[in-house]
Amino acid sequence: MSREAPLGVFDSGVGGLSVLAHLRRTLPGEDFLYLADTAHVPIGARPDEEIRDLTARAVAALHERGAKGVVVACNTASAFSLTHLRERYGTGDEPFPIIGLVPAVKPAVAATESGVVGVLATPGTLRGSLLQDVIRQWAEPAGVRVLTVVSADLVPLVEAGRAASDEAREVLREVLTPLRDAGADQLVLGCTHYPFLAGSIRAEFGDTFALVDSGAAVARHTRNVLCGSGLLREGERGGSVTYLVTGDPERARPVITTLVGEGGQNTRVTQVTT
Structure with missing residues (x-):
């Protein structure tokens, strides 16, 4: 080659x-x-x-x-x-x-000040073993709490060119509010579509989360x-x-x-x- x-x-x-x-x-x-x-x-x-x-x-x-x-x-x-x-x-x-x-749990665990890390995942990523493996490897020994949330709606919105739409912001508000309320200060973007939602996340949550991707x-x-x-x-x-x-x-x-x-x-x- x-x-x-x-x-x-x-x-x-x-x-x-x-x-x-x-x-x-x-x-x-x-x-x-x-x-x-x-x-x-x-x-x-x-x-x-x-x-x-x-x-x-x-x-x-x-x-x-x-x-x-x-x-x-x-x-x-x-x-x-x-x-x-x-x-x-x-x-x-x-x-x-x-x-x-590999989901970017390691850098999120290293950076968290609150001790709570959120992961925004897809159904497939949440179902697979890789995410749980990295949580066990990096978060559990550090005593960091990792909370996962999932949405099946966000990927189709990005695919349709609607990452900045009101609908995308509404979905994000629904799925991420529990992470904010739990004190998460790091948000692992567990899908390559999700960095394109950064503007919408910022619009809804300001600087609540540091956004971390791979x-x-x-x-x-x-x-x-x-x-x-x-x-x-x-x-x-x-x-x-x-x-x-x-x-x-x-x-x-x-x-x-x-x-x-x-x-x-x-x-x-x-x-x-x-």
């Missing part, structure tokens, strides 16, 4: 664009293939085996298109699929790194993995991004354009089959 090949990034929808932004800043010489499985989003309420199958199909599609590795920029997909993916792609003669997300950490880790595998493409040339979706590209294009902050003519979205 050549270091000149692009790096794949996968999410069930457009949420992984929040991770892609960190990757582009940390890895300015890399080209990226971003694949959003918009035909099946949201995946959090789907059966475990279906989540693994959809993720495996997406990673296979990126591999077939020449990606040199894949960042699974989805908390739910990471929770259910990383072990299976690494078993499948870790046995070849050439390295094909699979990099996933984007910057996974970008640093990705750089280290690529360097260790001999796959890092150095340079400051400003790598390109190819946007792929499994659903309607015309529906996805304006949302992607808004979230990445590029001009409409700069955002080409292509439909693919996984």
Whole structure:
């Protein structure tokens, strides 16, 4: 696998664009293939085996298109699929790194002053074992109380380009008020869609919570993995991004354009089959 090949990034929808932004800043010489499985989003309420199958199909599609590795920029997909993916792609003669997300409980625990950390999760992330594993590893030994809340409504709102809508703020007010009342001062954003809700969270709760997500950490880790595998493409040339979706590209294009902050003519979205 050549270091000149692009790096794949996968999410069930457009949420992984929040991770892609960190990757582009940390890895300015890399080209990226971003694949959003918009035909099946949201995946959090789907059966475990279906989540693994959809993720495996997406990673296979990126591999077939020449990606040199894949960042699974989805908390739910990471929770259910990383072990299976690494078993499948870790046995070849050439390295094909699979990099996933871990809920950012560790930095939230380190930063809390109140001793209470909130986690805003999706149904799938809450159901998986990864979140509970990191809570046991980092919060329990520190005596920090972790409170989890879940919403099935927020991801569809971000996918529809309505992260700043009154409806999004109403949902956030309903699900986050118990965390505020319990004294949480850190809010772990347990889905890559949720950083796009930061403005709405601030509008409702001000500085009540410090917002913590995994984007910057996974970008640093990705750089280290690529360097260790001999796959890092150095340079400051400003790598390109190819946007792929499994659903309607015309529906996805304006949302992607808004979230990445590029001009409409700069955002080409292509439909693919996984």
